[in-house]
Amino acid sequence: MKTSAPKVSVTSQTLGRNNDQVREHNLAAILRLLSQSKSLTRSELVELSGLNRSTISVLMTELQALGLVSETSPDETPNKGRPSFVASLSNEVAVFGVNIESSFTDVCLVSLRGEIIASHRITTPELPAPEGIIEQIKNAISGLMSAQSSTLRIAGIGVAVPGQVRVADGQVRLAPHLQWVEVPFASMLEAATELPVFLGNNASLGATAEHAFGAAKGYEEVVYLYGGTSGIGGGVIVRGELLRGAAGYAGELGHVVLSDSSREDYSGFHGTLEAALDRSDVDGSTKGSTEALENQCRLLAAAISSFANIFNPEIILLGGFLGSIFDQAEEMVTGFALERILGAPAENLKILRAELGSTQIIKGAAGLPISALIQAPKASSAVL
């Protein structure tokens, strides 16, 4: 395969660094700043980066030459002095975000800024098979590309999968709701499209999307819980980055043990959050008894308090039907949760509903190739 997921090998921490890496780091720093705000003036970049004006000048020239950044003439700014150039990420480069679910697969063209440019939905009456869906994704990509300018360059494809994904090589280990077992999806899709492919778990990518664009923007320590048709998943942002664990399977927050109950979740485990809080219960109980709602709130709150004590996050986000529960009984959930969170980690904790809608996971998936590009601008652009 051409590229695998971004390697954040820890040996690189201890490694020596030379001037080339300084330049790469500073280019990445500017791109990261630009990806956080839609657009920034050069003088804002000077201030935010801490780099000298002359250095920013050189870096911006290089980024423009790489085609990653475009500078527009200054807006009407009623300021004294020479107006500063306005820079933003180029729209000559984009990525594809793909979200595979059991009944449909969404393929979207996404700009470097995270805006969805065009999208296509593949519906699958039967469960999608890897080979078949790859063919359909390939066709969808061709279709979406043909409607775009021919100068558009594609940096890669990010794919969200409802299951356990080994990030190192993009292997789908197990996706129960697709009935996929050990599918080397990234290398298959790379072979078909000749583009770098990055895979991620759907709930984890929901977390990164909320972190990049949604309710968790600006926070560094985030716990995200998502309740969907395929159970309860999650994602955790630690030090501003997704918690991956040894092989990328971290964040299975639905499978924490919460109770002595013998009820089983989708993986056959008993007493877990996912087992306790089934979507069907929740949907059924919308008009159900307040007792049922209270019970759900207690369970959700127990999970929230565990995660607060474990991670000491700044913010805990609830998405999917967990967000619905929260909407119905915010005070109850928060109240029950605070009963079992230690004083210190409870202090500045925010518990909120997730913000982004249905495009959330797609945006998270698109974020994979985007951040790969941002982290290594020179190397990535060369291949483009």
Place this chain on the structure above:
Amino acid sequence: MKTSAPKVSVTSQTLGRNNDQVREHNLAAILRLLSQSKSLTRSELVELSGLNRSTISVLMTELQALGLVSETSPDETPNKGRPSFVASLSNEVAVFGVNIESSFTDVCLVSLRGEIIASHRITTPELPAPEGIIEQIKNAISGLMSAQSSTLRIAGIGVAVPGQVRVADGQVRLAPHLQWVEVPFASMLEAATELPVFLGNNASLGATAEHAFGAAKGYEEVVYLYGGTSGIGGGVIVRGELLRGAAGYAGELGHVVLSDSSREDYSGFHGTLEAALDRSDVDGSTKGSTEALENQCRLLAAAISSFANIFNPEIILLGGFLGSIFDQAEEMVTGFALERILGAPAENLKILRAELGSTQIIKGAAGLPISALIQAPKASSAVL
């Protein structure tokens, strides 16, 4: 206060970098390599760091001038060619590690390599009061110093506290077993000793010690669970670094909710791991029924499986009385745990007893000023 805990502000990620920081980074890289192995030849440093031989030469000269590294003449090496210098962290610089418990406080002089040079135990028949124990720590430091060479320089003091510690300023928020509430311990001890002071939670520091010197050495993703007289605590290593959370309270693994039981833990929470697995039960049951042991194993295993699914660690370590349970029934614990860990994260997971003995927490505490020194060699040495 002179110094606070190492600031790993995430804004620094996006910040620009200049040449000065390259040098600091490379000096730190060498020190980190040396702290991982007892000693390394220059040619090994060249290989491990990826830096040029000439660069290593310059860097080593600088580190020797700073007094942080000493080079000895080559050992008897039956190799061809000119023998390489053997470098190791200087023993002219050391730190103090302090572990405060309710009935005693240990003060140890620890070398940069993590070896305990000298130690002193302060016994406190009554619970230690902050002012009193600071005076005693100060005296212990003086006593330990007087027996050492006058050329010995002290880089700082690391203190382990059984409670919640705000790492930013070293404030003890709540230490129930000491009955301390809102004690600005770091600044108090800094004022008394005129040395930089770093505070940490005792269980978290146990985790860092196991990571630096013990059973978790060489791993990047570690979950550490410790059962002591003051309840159950923990520490998590993520990407090779301690999980701190928003303010440093992360890792309260004893307070995860595990069951519907109404039994309460030391914080008054019901159904938590700490509530379920009280030390007194465990000690009492050593000769107790196998049923009781089995029940304990189930509870411990439930927690282990939760943490495996959440963190996807390479290794889970059990210390204190949790290690005793594990020793008694390793297969049962592992078996029960694997019942509820997803296939992928269970794959290469190791569950082991923690390795280090009673000096573990002290070494972890000493690690705080040591890693501060390593991360910023020039700045720190200047103050020494």
Place this chain on the structure above:
DNA sequence: TGATTTTGTTCTGGTCAAGAACAAAATAGG
């Protein structure tokens, strides 16, 4: 003893960011 191998040191060259000097482009005030 001399050739070989490996390592430490020194010197040169290329790259980088910072800072100074200058040019450009706006506003403010007469």
Place this chain on the structure above:
DNA sequence: CCTATTTTGTTCTTGACCAGAACAAAATCA
């Protein structure tokens, strides 16, 4: 309308750093 002022972009110089080459030093091997 013109000029001072302010802010920003560009260019040039300077200093710091690392890489690589050339050379010296210190061991083994024949």
